[in-house]
Amino acid sequence: MSNFIDALKASLKAGDGSSVTVSVRISQDENDVLQNIAAHVGTSRQEVVHQLIKLHAIPAWQALQASGQEKNSLISERKSEYFILNTNKTNSKSDHELMINEGIAAAFEDGYIGKIDRIKKGDVVFLYESGKGIIACGIATGESIDEEEPEKYGHKSMRYQYLKNFRRLSSPVSAKEVKRIVGRSIPFVQTLASISDGDILYQNLKKH
Incomplete structure (x- = not known):
């Protein structure tokens, strides 16, 4: 958690470009956690969700895409039988x-x-x-x-x-x-x- 908080603070200082609004439904417990994180860092719940996507979801997706490309490359390099x-x-x-x-x-x-x-x-x-x-x-x-x-x-x-x-x-x-x-x-x-x-x-x- 501390790594995410540090990364969140650094990302907030750097700022972002243009953005779009996305709605998401979460449980009350999850909402409470978001509120606590937002209060600790000094930002909004929406921004915490945004940074979670930016710092974790997007890198994970990019890694998955890279893995798929590597797999396709291995397939293309396979010798015909x-x-x-x-x-x-x-x-x-x-x-x-x-x-x-x-x-x-x-x-x-x-x-x-x-x-x-x-x-x-x-x-x-x-x-x-x-x-x-x-x-x-x-x-x-x-x-x-x-x-x-x-x-x-x-x-x-x-x-x-x-x-x-x-x-x-x-x-x-x-x-x-x-x-x-x-x-x-x-x-x-x-x-x-x-x-x-x-x-x-x-x-x-x-x-x-």
């Missing part, structure tokens, strides 16, 4: 066609939809068709969407993300060819697989 998503054509041709036609990365049913949340904004997603290879790719928005009516797609739940710059390849890149490009085997049978060397693959697919 690369994922291969199996379109599930073996089990559902309609799931496969939905992803291709709508340009989305999707997963279905409660045991799988959480995988979509691994994909963050700016990540690259390769769509893999079983038996053929990678057939499309795009850049994730980072916004996971839960389908409100998954039943119309034949599922109890569905989660997806739109892919920006979505591109269907002129011809599939087979699993064998992908292995040759990155120099190792990729777990295509998984619903979603992260690949650390995806940039090599992505640059190669730009030629297709």
Whole structure:
């Protein structure tokens, strides 16, 4: 309290510029405290409230804003990751066609939809068709969407993300060819697989 009183006295001596009137409702106990502080410093209750805002509320808000900007900066500096998503054509041709036609990365049913949340904004997603290879790719928005009516797609739940710059390849890149490009085997049978060397693959697919 003593720190605030000292700061309040110093601020009152410095004075302020133009101001606007703001009404606020407080309890009787709070009003009594304000009156005591105002009497001690030699100012009005309104000025005490004003200085509380100036000395505490505004700096706290500025710190919060700065923290948010720092967080956004860290997000923007995050390196993109690369994922291969199996379109599930073996089990559902309609799931496969939905992803291709709508340009989305999707997963279905409660045991799988959480995988979509691994994909963050700016990540690259390769769509893999079983038996053929990678057939499309795009850049994730980072916004996971839960389908409100998954039943119309034949599922109890569905989660997806739109892919920006979505591109269907002129011809599939087979699993064998992908292995040759990155120099190792990729777990295509998984619903979603992260690949650390995806940039090599992505640059190669730009030629297709």
